[in-house]
Structure formats: C-alpha cells, structure tokens
Amino acid sequence: MRYTLRVMVIIFLGILLIVISFSNSLTFKELGKKYSIVPNPEAMQLESVLYFVGNNTLEFEKRIIEVKDNDIYQAVGKELMKGSRDKYLHSPFEISSGILNYEIDKSILFINFNNDFLSESFWNKSDVYLYIWSIVDTFTEFDEIYKVQFLFEGKKIDIPIGKYNLLNPLSRDTKFVGILENTPSNVVNEYIDYITLDEYRKAYELLDDKTKAYLDYKSFIVYANEFLNDIDGYKSLLHFTENKIDSWIIHIKYVRINLNDTENNTLMKNIKVTGDKDNWKINLVDQIKF
Numbered sequence: 001m002r003y004t005l006r007v008m009v010i011i012f013l014g015i016l017l018i019v020i021s022f023s024n025s026l027t028f029k030e031l032g033k034k035y036s037i038v039p040n041p042e043a044m045q046l047e048s049v050l051y052f053v054g055n056n057t058l059e060f061e062k063r064i065i066e067v068k069d070n071d072i073y074q075a076v077g078k079e080l081m082k083g084s085r086d087k088y089l090h091s092p093f094e095i096s097s098g099i100l101n102y103e104i105d106k107s108i109l110f111i112n113f114n115n116d117f118l119s120e121s122f123w124n125k126s127d128v129y130l131y132i133w134s135i136v137d138t139f140t141e142f143d144e145i146y147k148v149q150f151l152f153e154g155k156k157i158d159i160p161i162g163k164y165n166l167l168n169p170l171s172r173d174t175k176f177v178g179i180l181e182n183t184p185s186n187v188v189n190e191y192i193d194y195i196t197l198d199e200y201r202k203a204y205e206l207l208d209d210k211t212k213a214y215l216d217y218k219s220f221i222v223y224a225n226e227f228l229n230d231i232d233g234y235k236s237l238l239h240f241t242e243n244k245i246d247s248w249i250i251h252i253k254y255v256r257i258n259l260n261d262t263e264n265n266t267l268m269k270n271i272k273v274t275g276d277k278d279n280w281k282i283n284l285v286d287q288i289k290f
Contacts (some may be wrong), residue, residue: 002006052089140172184273208281
C-alpha cells in the first residue's frame, strides 16, 4: 500500500513538472489597443427641460443630456451651468461652479451650493426671483421632486425673495414661464444634440426629403461624425439666424476650449433649415461634398 502511494506521488510530481516546463516555453502575443477592453461607465440619455432668465420671464430649452453613474441631478445641474444657447437668456451660474451635492428626502431636493454662489450678480437685481425659480422649475420637472431647498455649504440662510424665504423649501411656480416657440434655431440645437449622443436615427428624421434623396442613413452617419470631428475641442458660443426667401440659415460660432495662438480659435458652422413652424427640417445638400 505504501509502495503504491509512493508511486502515485512520484507520477503526479512528474506530470506537474512537465506541465510547468511546457508553460514556461510558451510565448504570449501582446494584444494591441484595438483588442483591449476600456472601462466605460454605464450611461443613459435623458431629455431634460432647463429654465433660463429672459426679459421678465423664464424661457425653457429642451436638451438631450448624457447621465453617467445614474447621477441625474448632477448631470442636469451641469447642463444648467453651461448656460443658454440664446445669448439674450441668462443662467444663475455666471461666475461660480455653484453646486456641491444633491440629496432628496420626502420629495424635497436639497441642493447644497458653495458660498461663491452668493457672489453672483443676480442677488442685487430686481428680478432675483427669476434666477431662483430657474433652478426650482428645472429640478421640479422631475415627478419625484415637489420642492427645492437651498443650502449653502450645508446651512440654511435667511434670504427673503419677495414673499418667500430661502430658509424654506420652494415649490414649482410656472407663472414666470413664457412660451418657447418652435424655431429653426431650436430644431438645429435638437439635431446637434442627437448626433452628439449617437442618436443618428432621430437626427436623420430631422432631415428634409431633398437631403435624404442624396444621403442614405449609413452615409449620414459618416457625415455626422465628420461634423463632430470638426467641432471637437470647441464649444458653441453664439447662434445667428438669417432669414432667406425660402429658408433660414443658422450660423453657429464655436470657440476653442483651450486657446492656442498657433491654431484657429474660432469656427463657424452654417446649417440650412426649410419648412415652417409646424414642420422644420434640416437641409444639408449645400454642405455635402459629392
């Protein structure tokens, strides 16, 4: 019995040595970057409504934003901080980064601002209430949020806003909100949002029939990515609308995010819109290189 056990142990060790020596003789090819897996946090897309301050009113803009790590409120807050696409509309975040964190409790969203937010110029304006409700109405677009409580580095501050006070949660109030017209500029904004978030099918549906006749869906994806490559490293600064006889031209001025004297720091994109307010469509025929 001992002899048999000894033989089995010797055989096992012999096989183990053969396996080890064989594995050491193997060479493994290093895979290039195209075969590597890069972590990509799960993201989702959300259509959000943002409110900005106009002339004695609030104006809203619909945007499609990307939400990472399920942090919806943070994504919406960052989008609000970017400001309006309309140079005549104002954001409550002109100089400060604004928000530290968010917490929701019993349908009240607690927004914790840094104290720099108190240095914003709107606090001394007669329409300060519009700036406050641009924030309140933006976040109460969510069904789960009924009120918004302002905190400043974790503390409530006694700041009267008309008959209200920031010591207390503020409810949604849409009496300040104007009506946003369906304009050529807004259609162009929606189109750019779609291609930025790879929603090519939705963007393609915004094209007019003349463009679709020249550009099938697969070719459009190539065109859209060329557009995105052109504006990579730039941010939208101004929109100008030019009224032609049978169309509108939306001129978009982009400015380079990191200024460099050796490169072009501004970029213009012109997008043609046809149709009417009930059915605006994008026309790319003049921009397509055949």
